[in-house]
Amino acid sequence: MSELSYAHGTGGTALLGDTIGANLERAVAAWPEREALVDVPSGRRWTYAQFGAAVDELAYALLASGVAKGDRVGVWAVNCPEWVLVQYATARVGAVMVNINPAYRTHEVEYVLNQAGISLLFASLSHKTSDYRTMVEEVRHRCPELKETVYIGDPGWDALIRRGTPDLRGELQAREAELSCDDPINIQYTSGTTGFPKGATLSHHNILNNGYFVGESIAYSEQDRVCIPVPFYHCFGMVMGNLAATSHGACMVIPAPSFDPAATLRAVQQERCTSLYGVPTMFIAELNLPDFAEYDLSTLRTGIMAGSPCPVEVMKRVVAEMHMEEVSICYGMTETSPVSLQTRRDDDLEHRTGTVGRVLPHLEVKVVDPVDGVTRPRGTAGELCTRGYSVMLGYWNEPEKTAEAVDAGRWMHTGDLAVMREDGYVEIVGRIKDMIIRGGENIYPREIEEFLYAHPKIADVQVVGVPHERYGEEVLACVIPRDPADPLTLDELRAFCEGRLAHYKVPSRLRILETFPMTVSGKVRKIELRETYAE
Incomplete structure (x- = not known):
């Protein structure tokens, strides 16, 4: 069994x-x-x-x-x-x-x-x-x-x-x-896709320990200097950044009031930072600076990439060209303070790009059938749930919404579709609500995005489902081209996929864009892409 x-x-x-x-x-x-x-x-x-x-x-x-x-x-x-x-x-x-x-x-x-x-x-x-x-x-x-x-x-x-x-x-x-330590100390409003955001209420115990163990995973000490270009209003900045630093005697470095790729690299060089944070789009922006090669980033050792999946090619460059051999991928959500899964310093490239790591100390994770809640066998997709010291006290003054998210067993339901491998590492294959169902086939956008990143004309890509009369949904690829003067065509895209992706996963529509709609924390607003191109 x-x-x-x-x-x-x-x-x-x-x-x-x-x-x-x-x-x-x-x-x-x-x-x-x-x-x-x-x-x-x-x-x-x-x-x-x-x-x-x-x-x-x-x-x-x-x-x-x-x-x-x-x-x-x-x-x-x-x-x-x-x-x-x-x-x-x-x-x-x-x-x-x-x-x-x-x-x-x-x-x-x-x-x-x-x-x-x-x-x-x-x-x-x-x-x-x-x-x-x-x-x-x-x-x-x-x-x-x-x-x-x-x-x-x-x-x-x-x-x-x-x-x-x-x-x-x-x-x-x-x-x-x-x-x-169990007193509420922080309310963070999580961006709901519908209606007003909910206030995740967190305790000293929640966020202090989470910051501490995230820092432990990448071996922080008083020798480290952490460049934090991600927003403080978000757990990424104030917990994984500030609390991870102060609980280890490390230094917090603020490069700019809001993200600026050149200011970030200048700060790393000037302050001799050993660690750099960002979502993948931030690292892509830094790597794509015309004068990127002129910055001295040799003091970097580690850092954290989180917020959305990291494309393999980006990770290779971060390790090789930014000297971040010990860079770590984190997965979490505001309601869990935020991190529950993290790659470790010595994990190989495949684990850092193909997974979001394994469970942190003192926490539990499981993957369950989204319908009946039964734990799935390893290697099969289901909803990721997490339990332990990191789970929020609840949504501020919203007991009904708290009960929808945190079940009677104190498991936080993440809404993310995941697969746990035999070695305990977890792959995120999509949001339950992002999954595309085309003619009865379940399609995970992440898999198609990873594949398309290898196309020489594609700088960045997001895949979403849009309505289709016959199949229910069809696959739309939204692409930012490497060279705006020489954009990709749908025929080129389909030829690239031919024989390498199952026919039902091959995008039937293409949009060339200059930028993606983003949240302030650097996540692409897929819901906005879906709504914009639904017609």
């Missing part, structure tokens, strides 16, 4: 029982003189001793402003040092930090302010076309619980800091003594 698609992560390292504040204090005591945070755009730097003092200073200010344990404090800002200070200071006083996507417009931010009951908001002044002050003014009168907004880079920030004084140290220590 075939082994079942179930795996439990064992490991010699125990879970941390700390709060985030206590863990940071331990790092400050261990590595006071090592750099903790560098903001490349402004040139500002903090050692661990200075960073700990700056976090305390903001924590005193929050106490002086009347922020109570459990109060919700919002952060609506691009990547900057103040974002990181708010992350750790709110944890120290036991407030719940609410991450707000910088791309949100007024109706979305109004929804989050009210749904979470945010009383204090930290916001950027502006970024690109967003004027945050104007948007806050527009919705403020409809958000009765919002008492104060503090703008980063405005005199209001300094005025807030001046409210706090060191004589509040005793009060801060008393507050910290009341905190449990």
Whole structure:
């Protein structure tokens, strides 16, 4: 009888029982003189001793402003040092930090302010076309619980800091003594494809341990310097980036307020970073810079690629040309803090591109039949579920939606279709909702995308299903060409697939695009491609 698609992560390292504040204090005591945070755009730097003092200073200010344990404090800002200070200071006083996507417009931010009951908001002044002050003014009168907004880079920030004084140290220590590692500490709104987003509520225990074990998997130490071009408002930035760094005494390096491929590589070179993060589209943008070869990236050792599957050709170049021999692939979701599966430092190229790794220590994963919930045999597709310390406390004030996602056995249902191999490594073959059903055949877009990446005229590709009268759905390939002056034709595409892909998987439609619609966290919005080209 075939082994079942179930795996439990064992490991010699125990879970941390700390709060985030206590863990940071331990790092400050261990590595006071090592750099903790560098903001490349402004040139500002903090050692661990200075960073700990700056976090305390903001924590005193929050106490002086009347922020109570459990109060919700919002952060609506691009990547900057103040974002990181708010992350750790709110944890120290036991407030719940609410991450707000910088791309949100007024109706979305109004929804989050009210749904979470945010009383204090930290916001950027502006970024690109967003004027945050104007948007806050527009919705403020409809958000009765919002008492104060503090703008980063405005005199209001300094005025807030001046409210706090060191004589509040005793009060801060008393507050910290009341905190449990299981307290809610963070609400992250996950982008729903329909309706308003849901607020995944995470504890100290959830995110501190997840950051710590992600860092352990790639052997972080106080010698590491981590370049973080991914957004802080997302788990990728604030957990896998910030918390992985501070729990190991490593340095957080901010290359730019939002992703800029040239600024990212400049930061790696200037700050001698050992680790670089990104979603595959970010690495593709960096590799495609005209002057890519001129950057000195020789200090890089590792990094994390996550958010969507990594094409084989991209991974080969990241390892060979960016010196990231120990680069790791992570899989997860906001509701699981986020990472549940990760490749290891010494995994071969095939495991790093064909799978999303194996289960992390202290977690469980299984692959089940999406209809009846029975665990599938290894090697067969089903829905991936995960259980353990990382599973969220629930969706903020939405018990019904929580019950739909987390079952009675405390398994989080991911909505992803996966196959667990005999060796325990897991392949993601698609979203349950992305699967194309053509004339009764199940088609996984990921498989076709991987195949098409090898075409010399294709720089990037996304495959989606669009309606078809006879077959129900047909396969559409959306392609960004390597050379816009010499785009691919449908005939060339079909000839490339002929005899190498099953006939029903060969795209019957082709769209040549300049860019893909993206979320701010760098994921392609397949739903938008489907809707745009459904006709």
